[in-house]
Amino acid sequence: MNERALYRLAVERSVLRALMLRTGDGRPVAIRALAQAADVHPSTIGHLLTGTQKAVPERVAQAIADRLGVDLGVLWERDGRTARALRRMEVPA
Numbered sequence: 436m437n438e439r440a441l442y443r444l445a446v447e448r449s450v451l452r453a454l455m456l457r458t459g460d461g462r463p464v465a466i467r468a469l470a471q472a473a474d475v476h477p478s479t480i481g482h483l484l485t486g487t488q489k490a491v492p493e494r495v496a497q498a499i500a501d502r503l504g505v506d507l508g509v510l511w512e513r514d515g516r517t518a519r520a521l522r523r524m525e526v527p528a
Contacts, residue, residue, distance in 0.1 A: 440513060441491065441515060442491060442495075442511035442514060446510055451510060454510070455503065464502060469503075472499070472502035473498035475491070479491065
């Protein structure tokens with residue numbers, strides 16, 4: 436894993452909250468438990484849920500996705516210069 440790579444939420448924050456209410460194993464996960472699984476401070480999860488923070492390192496994004504029982508790409512997209520350039524080139528459907 437590239438520790439420098441950042442991943443930003445590719446979905447609305449409400450999707451993250453909904454997945455926390457019903458994870459892949461069918462049980463909810465609290466902010467503190469999700470933070471523990473991702474080895475981050477609970478405020479990191481709180482900031483993601485409020486929109487104060489939009490991106491996390493790849494290892495954190497992967498750990499959150501794993502704990503919620505979804506693939507990385509369901510919640511996250513790689514952030515950075517290349518990702519921003521690709522988004523600018525996208526043609527609206």
